[in-house]
Amino acid sequence: MTITPVNLSSTVADDEPPVSLWRDAWHRLLRNKLAVAGLAVVVLLAFVAVFGPWLTPYDFLTQDLNARNQAPSLAHLFGTDDLGRDVFSRVVYGTRTAFVVAIVVTTIAVVIGVTLGAMAGFFGGLFDRTVMWFTDMTMSVPNLLLVVVINASLKAPITAWMEARYQATLNPFYRETIWVDFLLVFGSMALISWPPYARLVRAQVLSIRGRPYVTAARALGLTNRLILMRYIVPNAIGPLIVSVSAGLGTAMVLESAFSFLGVGVNPPTPSWGNMISDGLRVWQHYPHLLAAPAAVLGLATVAFSFLGDGLNDALNPRGSK
């Protein structure tokens, strides 16, 4: 005569076992073959970037004028360039350049973007409007123009200061132009990279801030910082991971693009971008000088792209397809 408990219990039993969000996402990622391949390549490249100097038989700067412009061989896997430098070693070192730039730039951009975005979303008002105005401005100016202008306007004063320090201290460190290059690349790229993170985090904060449980937490007297750490950060972390993985790839592409155009990392420091640019001058005679860095850079960007797409599908299951 009454509802039997059989059906109720069967309803409960049919429920899926509680799987954690992260494990679920990880399984979804592993099912995506392209993403797994991307992950494998990224891990391999990261390994090469870290242990590169121990993997290569030559130094990336050592010139061997008796072995110039050699085609690929067992002694020189990717051949040698016009100064007799081993291209394989230079490509390996280029991996290091790419990863260092990508990681440092993304870290700076994430720190700036997340801080400003979270504060903008949390406090609102004039601060919010100012931050959003800055993001809009930065995103609407062409990247290349901005980076060139930053480079052009900062390079001269920094070089002058370094020269002055050298004259004063005679410390050879101040004549290492590599540091100036890196500083400028880091700085200008971070400056154009933070707005997307700020927007993302701000949107997350705004959408979560209004939810009843946050209002309830506030009514219970939780401090802003506690609310931020306990409710907002965990919710924003998924989209942020997707965004960061895409950002690493983008930063790598940006670095190579700027180095290719001659406004990024300059020779003799090897970067895939400036190696391609160098290779273009002689590609009809020595195609390997062009093919080697281009192929590795292509592999890296595609790997990051597949991984990012897979992460997006895995962490935002509702948003995809």
Add this chain to the structure above:
Amino acid sequence: MTAPADNKPLLDVRGLTIEIDTRRGPAIIIDGIDLTVGKGETVGVVGESGCGKSLTMLSLVRLLPNKIKVKGGSAEFAGRDLLKMSKSELRQVRGGKIGFVFQDPMTSLNPVMRIGDQLCEPLIYHSGLNKADARIRAIELLRLVGIPGPEQRIEAYPHELSGGMRQRVMIAIGLACDPELLIADEPTTALDVTIQAQIVDLVKDLRKKLNMSVVWITHDLALIAGLVDRVAVLYAGTVVEDAPVGELFARPTHPYTRGLLASIPKLSDERASRLSSIGGTPPEPGRRPKGCPFAPRCALAEGVCHERVPVLEPVAGSGGHRVACFVAQRQMKEAA
């Protein structure tokens, strides 16, 4: 209306079973439906939203969404099984012999096409008319469904018409090629109450004029009481009761039908200020109970109801009244 020599129904659905692909694997949502529609007959298909009314009718002409598939059964239409037809044969039936009217005319009409072009399409692809003739016929059809100034309205876009007018256009599209069967899928749900009655009256009028069969899908029993000849009550993908409309209102037999009727407000019944409702919700796909699908919500359910699935059996002493309920069937036997 049925010729005495030809007793075969126009549409004869038997054992229709439909599955949906869920994350947990396939789940049955339509479980062996039987449904017949005679020539010139109007049948109401009634049930709560989500019980599978629309899917049943869409499956006949294979317009189901991707994840939903017909698993078994047959659907004979004018002597041929719709479910076994080739794609090109089926295309001839769609919009030709079977016309459709859908629920929401706003979304069911193409927003970037003039209504005249949308109305001409079935005429061109089925009746083989050229553009000029199709246009003349389209104006006739618009006049038939009661659209004032059809010569001008034919150039309008859907967003330029009112909701009622749009639904009249939908009906004109459904009627375009003189179908033998018109399937109206909750055609009044998206409309104002006064417009709803107009649409019901329009179809009532037209089906006599055009001598066609109509299947009218709805969750509103009261609305179609004066329109249909027969009612099939659906619950969770099965027909639980099937009866001539007068018989159903006079002697509702399945507990679910009774619940539906009790939830209709009546003006005469002044003292009963509270409407009754049926507690609980229908089972989700993939979580169908073992026995009668209504048993978990049924106040009369007995042991057997949770064990076995009841089948439609004739109700004694009435023509064409069938019910699928162990309790009702037992009570009838006891009474006899």
Add this chain to the structure above:
Amino acid sequence: MLRYIATRLLLWIPSVLLVMLAVYAMAYYGAGDPIKLIFLRAPGDVAYNPEKIEAIRDAAGLNRPFLVQFGSYILNLLQGNFGNSLTSGRSVWAMVSAAAPVSFKLGLCAVVLTAIVAVPLGMIAAMNQNTKIDYTILGSALFLWAIPAYVAGPLLMVALIFVLPGGKVPYGWGGIFDLRILLPLLVLSFQPIALIVRQTRAAVIEVLSEDFVRTARAKGVPEMVVAFRHILRPVLTPVVTQLGLIMITIVNGAIFVELVFGLPGLGRLTVSALTNSDYPVILAITLIGSFLVMLSNLLVDVLYPLLDPRANDTMRSR
């Protein structure tokens, strides 16, 4: 309609002036002294002479106050005078009008190629959603999107060395009916194609779930007609609105493609102007770029009501 277009053009003028003022300010305050740069790059026998530099700066009017310089630049601009390049001394107008046709022709071909290739591919992917065909198209699009032009270009060139007899890979520019356009056109179109394939696929999937597509099928309309009349038409609206984004992708790509394939277009001019701080040239290119973006946005706004009759009412009331 005409009034609307005229208003848009008038509104564009102050915004482009603002952008040019910003670029001019960067030139004035930020960048290295262009004259000094020329001297530093000159061969060793030209002595580095501060007085001489100062004299050249005076002659070029570079020592006047900022706003005066900007004002006189704009006045010259209004008379059709873009000034002279700081590095080559040639008229900027001559340089730009020599380079622009190359880029415009290439870009236009890329837009056409993108439309022809990407829209059908996106539709095929959507119609076969979650099948092998869909995954192949989507994966290829992702691949093309990820590969920068300065990677795809060189790799294709190197690959062709081994395929073509005598290793003679086409290089340079000979107009749009010259075989040499194929490689740069292909590379330039990769990213826009990837973008539009994904956009079209998403739009088609959305339209496929629309009730009116079901209505069309319920009417017995042949599948091909359903695809073209009922699905493609509504899909074009969101895809056409992406025209601005395609323009940006193509303009960005053109810089690299022109460098890689040695095409004498605006992209190459831009890079050399940027690296040489040749501000008269940069300003002229900024003006052209801003005009192009404004034009493509305007084109989208004008096309929109033609594609979607619902937008007509709002258009008229503007």
